[in-house]
Amino acid sequence: MHSYLQIENAEMVFNTKKGKFTALRDINLNVQKGEFIALIGHSGCGKSTLLNLVAGLTDATNGVLLLNNHEIKGPGPDRGMVFQQHSLLPWLTCFGNVHLAVERVFGAKESKKELKARTEAALELVHLSHAMHKLPGEISGGMKQRVGIARALAMEPKVLLMDEPFGALDALTRASLQDELMRIVSETGATTLMVTHDVDEAVLLSDRIVMMTNGPAATIGEILSVDLERPRDRLALAENAHYHHLRGKVLEFLYQKQVKKAA
Amino acid sequence: MSAVTFNESSLDQVMNQPNSVKIEPAEAPRKPRPTPFFETERGKATLDWLGGALRSALPPVIGIALFILLWQIVSSSGGESGLPGPAKTWESAKELFADPFYDNGPNDKGIGWNILASLYRVGAGFGLAAMVGIPLGFMIGRFQFLSGMVAPIISLLRPVSPLAWLPIGLYVFKETDPASIWVIFISSIWPIILNTAAGVSQVPQDYLNVARVLNLSEWKIFTKILFPAVLPHLMTGIRLSMGVAWLVIVAAEMLTGGTGLGFWVWDEWNNLNVEHILIAIFIVGIVGLILEQALVLIAKRFNYE
Numbered sequence: 001m002h003s004y005l006q007i008e009n010a011e012m013v014f015n016t017k018k019g020k021f022t023a024l025r026d027i028n029l030n031v032q033k034g035e036f037i038a039l040i041g042h043s044g045c046g047k048s049t050l051l052n053l054v055a056g057l058t059d060a061t062n063g064v065l066l067l068n069n070h071e072i073k074g075p076g077p078d079r080g081m082v083f084q085q086h087s088l089l090p091w092l093t094c095f096g097n098v099h100l101a102v103e104r105v106f107g108a109k110e111s112k113k114e115l116k117a118r119t120e121a122a123l124e125l126v127h128l129s130h131a132m133h134k135l136p137g138e139i140s141g142g143m144k145q146r147v148g149i150a151r152a153l154a155m156e157p158k159v160l161l162m163d164e165p166f167g168a169l170d171a172l173t174r175a176s177l178q179d180e181l182m183r184i185v186s187e188t189g190a191t192t193l194m195v196t197h198d199v200d201e202a203v204l205l206s207d208r209i210v211m212m213t214n215g216p217a218a219t220i221g222e223i224l225s226v227d228l229e230r231p232r233d234r235l236a237l238a239e240n241a242h243y244h245h246l247r248g249k250v251l252e253f254l255y256q257k258q259v260k261k262a263a
Numbered sequence: 264m265s266a267v268t269f270n271e272s273s274l275d276q277v278m279n280q281p282n283s284v285k286i287e288p289a290e291a292p293r294k295p296r297p298t299p300f301f302e303t304e305r306g307k308a309t310l311d312w313l314g315g316a317l318r319s320a321l322p323p324v325i326g327i328a329l330f331i332l333l334w335q336i337v338s339s340s341g342g343e344s345g346l347p348g349p350a351k352t353w354e355s356a357k358e359l360f361a362d363p364f365y366d367n368g369p370n371d372k373g374i375g376w377n378i379l380a381s382l383y384r385v386g387a388g389f390g391l392a393a394m395v396g397i398p399l400g401f402m403i404g405r406f407q408f409l410s411g412m413v414a415p416i417i418s419l420l421r422p423v424s425p426l427a428w429l430p431i432g433l434y435v436f437k438e439t440d441p442a443s444i445w446v447i448f449i450s451s452i453w454p455i456i457l458n459t460a461a462g463v464s465q466v467p468q469d470y471l472n473v474a475r476v477l478n479l480s481e482w483k484i485f486t487k488i489l490f491p492a493v494l495p496h497l498m499t500g501i502r503l504s505m506g507v508a509w510l511v512i513v514a515a516e517m518l519t520g521g522t523g524l525g526f527w528v529w530d531e532w533n534n535l536n537v538e539h540i541l542i543a544i545f546i547v548g549i550v551g552l553i554l555e556q557a558l559v560l561i562a563k564r565f566n567y568e
Contacts, residue, residue: 057476077477077478081476083469083473087469089473092487100483104478
C-alpha cells in the first residue's frame with residue numbers, strides 16, 4: 001500500500017566547525033492521507049530538523065522523502081508550514097499576509113475576486129474575519145498564530161507542517177487554539193505533521209505519536225497509536241482511563257527510556 | 264416676590280390651578296461653591312501637563328540663556344575688536360531677514376537665495392547618492408561575492424576627506440556647480456550603501472523562510488519582504504548621509520564660490536562682517552536640525568516594531 005508521505009532511511013548530517021554532526025539517522029515513517037502525526041521528544045532530538053526535511057528547507061544527506069509519490073526537493077507551497085514564531089510579515093495586514101500565500105498558489109489561474117474570497121475564507125476558518133485589516137503588531141500572540149495557520153491552510157497544502165505552533169502561547173490560549181485546530185483539521189481533512197513537546201497536546205490531537213530518541217544521531221524510538229474516538233473533548237478525556245494510559249506511555253518513554261541528562 | 268399684575272389670562276391660570284402656585288422657600292438653598300478649575304479632573308490634568316512641560320523645557324531654556332550670557336561675556340571682554348554680542352547680532356539678523364530675496368547680480372544675493380542654493384546642491388548630490396547607493400547596497404547585501412568585491416574599495420575610499428574630491432570634480436566637469444554636487448554625492452553615498460547592505464544581511468531568517476516555503480519570486484521577495492524589512496536601516500543611512508551632505512556643502516561652497524551659504528560666509532569674512540558670519544553659523548545649524556528632524560519623522564512612519 002502506498003502511503004501519502006513516505007520517509008525512507010532519511011539521514012541528516014550537518015557540517016559544523018567541529019566536524020560532522022549527525023542529527024538524524026534511519027528515519028522511516030509512513031503517513032496516510034488525513035492522518036495527524038505528532039513528533040515528540042526532548043529538545044535537541046531533531047524533531048524540527050525532521051520537519052524541515054519534509055518542508056524542504058534542508059535537504060536530507062541520505063535517504064528518500066516522497067510526498068504523493070513525488071520526491072521532495074526544496075520547499076514548495078504544497079507543504080504549508082506554521083512556524084513557532086508565527087513569522088507574519090509585520091508590514092502586511094492579516095489579510096495581506098494570507099493573501100501573499102494565496103496569490104502565490106492560485107494567482108495564475110484565478111481572478112482577483114476569487115483570490116480575495118479564498119483569503120477571506122481562510123481567515124473565517126480561524127475565526128479572524130473581524131481582525132482582517134489589522135497589522136500583526138496590533139493583535140495578540142494567539143491571534144497571530146491563527147493567522148499563521150490560516151496562511152498555511154489557504155494554500156490548500158497536501159501536508160500541514162507545524163513546528164511547535166503553540167509553544168510560545170500561554171496555557172489558556174494554547175488550549176483554545178488546540179480545540180480550534182481539531183475543528184479545522186476535521187473540517188479540512190488536512191494531513192498534519194506537528195512538532196511538540198507537550199504530552200497532553202500530542203495525545204489530544206494526534207492519531208499517532210512519533211517518539212524520538214535523544215540526539216545526537218536521533219531516530220524514531222517508538223510509535224504510539226492514539227485510538228481515541230473523535231471528536232475528542234478535553235474535559236471528557238480528563239476522566240478517560242485509556243487517555244491516561246496513553247499519556248502514561250508517552251511519559252514513560254520520555255522520562256524512563258530517554259532520560260535527558262542534565263546539561 | 265414683586266408686585267403681581269393681574270390680567271385675564273393670568274387670573275384664569277390662578278383660578279384653574281390654585282394648587283400650582285409656588286411658595287418661595289424662606290431661604291434659598293445656598294448654591295454650591297463652583298469647584299475651582301485647578302481642582303477638577305481636567306484642571307489637575309492640565310496642571311500636571313504644565314508641570315511636565317515646564318520640567319522638560321526648563322533645562323534647555325537655562326542652557327540657552329547661559330550660552331547667550333557666555334557669548335555676551337566673551338564679546339564684551341574683547342573690547343572694540345571683540346566678537347559682536349548677541350544683541351548686535353540680533354539687530355543685524357532682523358535687517359538681513361527683512362529682505363531675504365533681493366538679487367543684485369551674481370555675487371550679491373539675499374540670504375534666502377543663498378540658503379536655497381545650498382539646499383539645491385545638497386538635494387541634487389544627495390538624491391544622486393541615494394539613487395546609486397540604495398540599489399548598490401541591496402546588491403551588496405544580497406550577494407556575498409559582490410560584497411567581497413567592493414568591500415576593499417569602499418574601505419579605501421570612505422575615509423577620504425570630502426574636499427579632496429573637489430579638484431577631481433572641477434577637472435572633470437570644468438564647472439563649479441556640478442563639482443560641488445559631485446563632492447556631496449561622493450561623501451554622502453557611503454552611509455547609504457553600508458547601512459542598506461547591513462540591513463539586507465540582517466533580515467530575519469524567519470521572513471526568508473516564509474519566502475522559501477511560499478516559493479516567492481525574486482521580485483515578490485524584494486517588494487514584500489526585503490524592501491520593507493530593510494527600510495528602517497535604509498532610513499538610518501539616509502539620515503547619516505544627509506548629515507554628512509549638510510556638513511560638507513558649506514566647506515565646498517567656500518572653495519567654489521558663486522552662491523550658497525558657504526560662499527556667503529566667506530564673502531562676509533572678506534567684508535569683515537562678523538555678525539553675518541555668526542548668523543550664518545546659526546542658519547547652518549537650524550537648517551541641519553530641521554532636515555534631521557524631518558527625516559526622523561519619516562523614519563518613525565516605517566517602524567513596525
